[in-house]
Amino acid sequence: MDWSIVEQYLPLYQKAFLLTLHIAVWGILGSFLLGLIVSIIRHYRIPFLAQVATAYIELSRNTPLLIQLFFLYFGLPRVGIVLSSEVCATLGLVFLGGSYMAESFRSGLEAVSQTQQEIGLAIGLRHVQVFRYVVLPQATAVALPSFSANVIFLIKETSVFSAVALADLMYVAKDLIGLYYETDIALAMLVVAYLMMLLPISLVFSWIERRLRHAGFGNPSTLSGK
Numbered sequence: 001m002d003w004s005i006v007e008q009y010l011p012l013y014q015k016a017f018l019l020t021l022h023i024a025v026w027g028i029l030g031s032f033l034l035g036l037i038v039s040i041i042r043h044y045r046i047p048f049l050a051q052v053a054t055a056y057i058e059l060s061r062n063t064p065l066l067i068q069l070f071f072l073y074f075g076l077p078r079v080g081i082v083l084s085s086e087v088c089a090t091l092g093l094v095f096l097g098g099s100y101m102a103e104s105f106r107s108g109l110e111a112v113s114q115t116q117q118e119i120g121l122a123i124g125l126r127h128v129q130v131f132r133y134v135v136l137p138q139a140t141a142v143a144l145p146s147f148s149a150n151v152i153f154l155i156k157e158t159s160v161f162s163a164v165a166l167a168d169l170m171y172v173a174k175d176l177i178g179l180y181y182e183t184d185i186a187l188a189m190l191v192v193a194y195l196m197m198l199l200p201i202s203l204v205f206s207w208i209e210r211r212l213r214h215a216g217f218g219n220p221s222t223l224s225g226k
Contacts, residue, residue, distance in 0.1 A: 005185055009176050016172040017193050023086060023168075024155050024197075027093025031154065032147075034094055035101025042102070043109045053102070060099035066160045068092045073164040085166040089158070097154045104146035108139030141212045148205035152198055159194075169193050 041053045060068075072088040083091070112135050120130035140147075162171035169190055176186040 012172045016169045020168045023089050027090050030094035031097025031101045034098030038102035039105035057099040065096050065157050069164050085164045089161045100150045104143040108143035111142045112138045
């Protein structure tokens with residue numbers, strides 16, 4: 001391995017790492033918010049919006065992120081809407097991730113028994129308070145393993161951002177391969193960069209899951225109201 005090339009390209013990988021992480025964080029946060037809204041619409045079967053939410057989920061989950069990015073980056077300018085590479089990447093990640101997060105939230109919401117919600121109303125809580133203090137915490141605990149898988153999946157999907165001229169980790173790796181033909185070095189640095197990003201997230205989610213199980217969240221007997 002030519003360490004001089006590693007030393008030369010390390011600052012570029014660091015910059016690309018931070019850019020990829022920045023977009024991933026905003027994209028995942030947006031996915032959580034969008035997923036929560038969509039799951040609430042579908043769970044409570046809000047007229048018309050429930051059909052729109054279902055259509056969005058089917059469209060998002062059955063089209064690749066790459067095609068969605070092409071639509072944002074190359075398609076929208078034809079109707080006068082020009083977005084930067086960073087904005088396209090973030091919106092694409094939110095659009096894709098929102099559907100997966102929505103299904104995760106929905107599975108959690110359906111796991112909380114109606115009995116617990118009725119008890120909350122009986123003690124004087126409003127519907128919004130029941131959702132906030134009774135339903136949402138338990139639904140989130142149930143869906144946490146799915147959230148973890150979705151977050152890791154979305155971060156790995158950032159590898160296609162280079163298709164819209166974004167100088168992310170994959171872009172830098174391709175550049176190194178194209179200029180020096182150092183495929184092994186480029187891919188090794190790419191793997192290390194993604195491991196540095198994904199491994200801590202996986203460990204943190206595993207720790208949170210253990211803590212919640214120890215606290216009794218996500219226990220089927222608890223959710224069923226028994």
